[in-house]
Amino acid sequence: MSNAPFLDLADPGFSTRSSEVHAARRKSWYARTPYGIAILRHREAGLLLRDRRLRQGSHAWPRVTGLEGSFARFWTNSVIAQEGARHKHLRGLFQRAIRPEHIAEMTPAFEEIASDLIDGFGKRPEVEFMEAFATRFAGQAICTLLGLPRSDWRRVAEDASCLGLAMGIDAKRHEKAVNDATDRLFALAADLVDCAAEGQAGFVARLLAEGGDLQRDELLNLIVIAIFGGIDTTRAQLGLGMSLFAEHPEQWARLRRDPELIPAAIEETIRARPTTTWSTREALESFEFEGLQIGQGQTIHILSHATASDSRISETPGFDVEASRKMHFGFGGGAHHCLGASVARTDIAAALRVLTRRISAFSTAGAPAFLPETGNTSPVSLPLRLTYSDLGS
Numbered sequence: 097m098s099n100a101p102f103l104d105l106a107d108p109g110f111s112t113r114s115s116e117v118h119a120a121r122r123k124s125w126y127a128r129t130p131y132g133i134a135i136l137r138h139r140e141a142g143l144l145l146r147d148r149r150l151r152q153g154s155h156a157w158p159r160v161t162g163l164e165g166s167f168a169r170f171w172t173n174s175v176i177a178q179e180g181a182r183h184k185h186l187r188g189l190f191q192r193a194i195r196p197e198h199i200a201e202m203t204p205a206f207e208e209i210a211s212d213l214i215d216g217f218g219k220r221p222e223v224e225f226m227e228a229f230a231t232r233f234a235g236q237a238i239c240t241l242l243g244l245p246r247s248d249w250r251r252v253a254e255d256a257s258c259l260g261l262a263m264g265i266d267a268k269r270h271e272k273a274v275n276d277a278t279d280r281l282f283a284l285a286a287d288l289v290d291c292a293a294e295g296q297a298g299f300v301a302r303l304l305a306e307g308g309d310l311q312r313d314e315l316l317n318l319i320v321i322a323i324f325g326g327i328d329t330t331r332a333q334l335g336l337g338m339s340l341f342a343e344h345p346e347q348w349a350r351l352r353r354d355p356e357l358i359p360a361a362i363e364e365t366i367r368a369r370p371t372t373t374w375s376t377r378e379a380l381e382s383f384e385f386e387g388l389q390i391g392q393g394q395t396i397h398i399l400s401h402a403t404a405s406d407s408r409i410s411e412t413p414g415f416d417v418e419a420s421r422k423m424h425f426g427f428g429g430g431a432h433h434c435l436g437a438s439v440a441r442t443d444i445a446a447a448l449r450v451l452t453r454r455i456s457a458f459s460t461a462g463a464p465a466f467l468p469e470t471g472n473t474s475p476v477s478l479p480l481r482l483t484y485s486d487l488g489s
Contacts (some may be wrong), residue, residue, distance in 0.1 A: 097152060099242075099421055100123075100124050100126055100127055100128050100133075100400055101117065101119075101120035101123050101127040101128070102127060102128045102129070103120055103127045103128070103129050103134055104129070104130065105129045105130060105131055105265070105470055106129075106130040106131070106132065106265055106398070108265065108266060108468050108470075109249065109468070110251060110469070110470055111322060111468075111469035111470075112373040112374065112399050112400070112401050112402065112416060112466070112469050113250070113369075113401045113402075113469055113471060114469075117136065117399065117402050118402070118405070120136060121136035121137060121406065122138070122235075124248035125137040125139075125140045126140070126388065127385065128134060131160065131395055131397060132394055132395030132396055133388075133390075133394070133395070133397070134216075134374070134396075134397045134398075134399050134402075135396060135397065135398045135399060135402075135403065136399055136401060136402045136403065136406075137402075137406050137408060138403045138404065138406040138408060138409045138422060139406075139408065139409075140385075140386060141398045141399075141403040141418070141425055141429075142338055142423075142429065143385075143396060144377060144385070144396060144398065145377070145425065145428065145429035145430040146429065146430045147377075147385075147430075149155055149379060149380055149381055149383050150377035150378060150379055150396065151179050151377065151378050151380050152176060152179065152183075152376070152377065152378070152431075152432045153376030153377045153395050153397075154171075154176060154177075154375075154376045154377065155171070155172055155176065155378075156395075156447070157171065157262075157263070157267075157376070158172060158262075158267075158454065160268075160311055161245055161262075161265070161266045161267040161268055161299060163262060163268060163274070164271070165271065165275040165278075165474055166274075166275040166276075166278040166279050166447075167259065167262050167271075167274045167275050167277075167278045167283075170278050170317060170320060171262070171405045173313070173314075174317050174321055175187060175190065175317070175318060175321060175435065176321070176432070179228060180362060183431065183432075184431075186314070186318065187422070187431075187435065189303065189306040189307045189310075190303070190316075190318055190321075190322070190435055191300070191361050191435070192306050193299055193302040193303040193306055193320065194299065194322075194436070194438065194439060198299070198302070199438060199439055199442045200442070202237075202240055202241065202260040202443075203442060203446055204265055205239055205240045205341055206443045206446035206447070207446045207450050208294065209233055209237060209240070209246065209446075210229075210233055210446060210447045210449075210451065211237045211450050211454070213228070213233055213236075214228050214229070214450065214451070214454045214455070216228070217482070219361050220482075220483050221482060222461045222479060222480065222482070223479075223480055223482060224477055224478065224479050224480075225335060225338055225475075225479070225480045226331070226474075226475050226476070226477055226478050227477075228336040229334070229447075230330075230331045230332075230335045230338075230475075230478075231253050231254075231257065231331050232253070233330070233331075233334065233370070234253060234256075234327045234328075234330040234331035234334070234443075235249030235250065235252050235253030235256075235325070235327055235331075235444075236249040237324075237326070237327075237330060237443040238252060238256070238323055238326040238327050238330075239252060240255075241298075241299050241322070241326065241439070242288060242298070242299060242300060242319075242323070243288075243291075243297070243298040243299070243300065243321075244288075244365060251280070252281075252284065252323060252327065253327050253331070254277075254283050255277035255278075255280050255323075256277075256281070256323050256324050256327035256328055257327065257328060257331065258270070258273055258274055258276075258277035258450075259278065259281070259324045259328065260324075260472050260474065261273070261274055261276055261334070262274045263471045263472040264467060264468060264470065264472060265468065265470050265471055266468070267471075272294075276456060278320070280439065281299035281320045281323055281324070282316055282320055284323075285316040285319035285320050285323075286312075286316060287383035288300045289304065289312070289316065289319070292304050294357050299322070300319060303315065303318060303319065303325060317411065318335050321435065322435075322436065323452065324332040325434070325435065325440075326436050326439055326440070328371075328472065328474075329371060329372075329434070329436065329440045330417040330443055330444055331474065332371035332472065332473070332474035332475070333362075333365065333366060333370075333371050333440065333444060334444055334447060334473035335474055335478050336365060336369040336370075336371055336473075336474065337361075337362070337369070337444070337448075338451075338478060338480070339460075339464055339478055340368055340369050340415055340459075341458070342459055342460045342478075342480065343415070344415050345353075345457060345458075345459065347415060347416070347417050348359075348452070348457065348458070349457070350417055350418065351417055351448070352451050352452045352453075352456065355449060355452060357417050357418065357443060358445050358448050358449060358452075359418055359441070360418070360445050361417040361448065361475045362415055362416065362441055362445060362448070363421065363424065364416065364417050364419065364421070365415075365425035366424055366427070367401075367404040367405075367406075367421060367424040367426060368401070368405075368415045369401075370400040370401060370404075370426035371426075371472055371473055371474055372400060372426060372427070372428070372434075372472055372474070373399065373400055373401065373469055373471060373473055374397040374398055374399050374400060374470075374471075375397070375398040375400065375425060375428040375429070375471055376395060376396070376398075376431075377395075377396045377398070377399050378393065378394070378395055378396070379391060379392050379396070380392065398428075398429075400425050400426045403425055404421075404422075404425065404426070405425040409421075409422040410422070417459030418442065425441075433483045437470055453485065454484065454485055455482055455483070455484060455485065455488055456483045456484065456485035457482075457483040458480045458481060458482045458483065460479060460480060460481070461477070461479040461480055461481040462479040464476075464477060464478045464479065
């Protein structure tokens with residue numbers, strides 16, 4: 097292991113998409129980091145994500161980053177931190193509450209949200225996409241899922257986005273804001289449960305019906321996970337996707353010509369610019385893997401971009417919405433595959449269907465700003481210069 101490349105994931109300027117990472121991947125299927133080992137190649141990543149000698153590793157993230165308080169309690173008690181039968185039970189009831197037919201029913205509402213937001217641009221030639229569209233869309237989409245008025249989007253989205261700061265390497269710096277946002281989201285979840293208990297329909301009511309054996313805190317935790325993941329993933333991945341299309345305008349033109357490519361385009365944007373830059377696992381026991389001794393308790397990070405751009409699975413790793421690809425690990429894999437992946441794919445698809453109809457071309461109107469490309473990343477700001485289309489307006 098001492099001969100393996102070293103990658104400093106703790107460096108705020110480090111990027112998991114960097115040439116340094118790609119050079120390390122050419123030398124070895126793994127690298128040493130301050131947080132354990134990083135998996136750089138697709139084959140080994142797929143095997144380890146399904147290996148039952150590993151558990152979900154981010155349960156320990158608050159301890160790794162020194163976070164204390166409300167968020168740390170929420171995270172370590174969440175379904176993400178559970179294993180075995182308990183994890184399977186919680187995951188199962190959550191997924192029954194968001195069956196594909198339930199999510200499909202909301203597609204017209206998601207498209208209406210996107211269309212209304214573009215109407216709100218007022219044909220302005222320049223917009224800051226994250227504030228004007230991505231955050232508002234993600235917030236209003238989760239309000240639709242929760243049965244809240246769309247006008248509540250700001251308070252929900254701002255708190256969910258704040259929780260995303262807890263997943264970065266500088267989480268401790270945001271501890272108070274993250275804990276305050278966690279408290280507000282739990283208060284909202286409690287209100288939603290009380291309303292659903294009085295006879296309202298929807299996701300929370302289905303969760304109540306499915307989770308009759310849950311303690312109230314467990315139920316609230318599942319709802320907060322749904323809000324956090326539902327907003328932060330959609331908001332960030334929409335922004336990252338649009339930043340990619342701004343760099344590759346010919347790909348946007350292809351998508352406009354053939355909207356049937358939208359599902360593939362979503363997978364391609366996650367592959368090429370994932371908001372979750374790594375998935376984490378922890379060894380439950382000591383074992384040998386591909387000649388490497390992995391000790392009990394050791395942390396393993398699956399680097400999403402490095403594994404998805406591995407030349408062993410693709411000779412053309414560039415951004416291409418029509419390319420045939422192997423499965424990416426932007427939503428993790430194995431038993432801890434992202435709970436809300438189907439919701440994210442559905443609402444992002446709805447947003448892209450409307451955006452491709454209404455926006456014929458765009459480019460950046462200044463330098464975008466991004467969170468560090470470690471942990472969870474996202475555009476902080478994405479100024480775009482737009483050319484509008486009359487299609488669908």
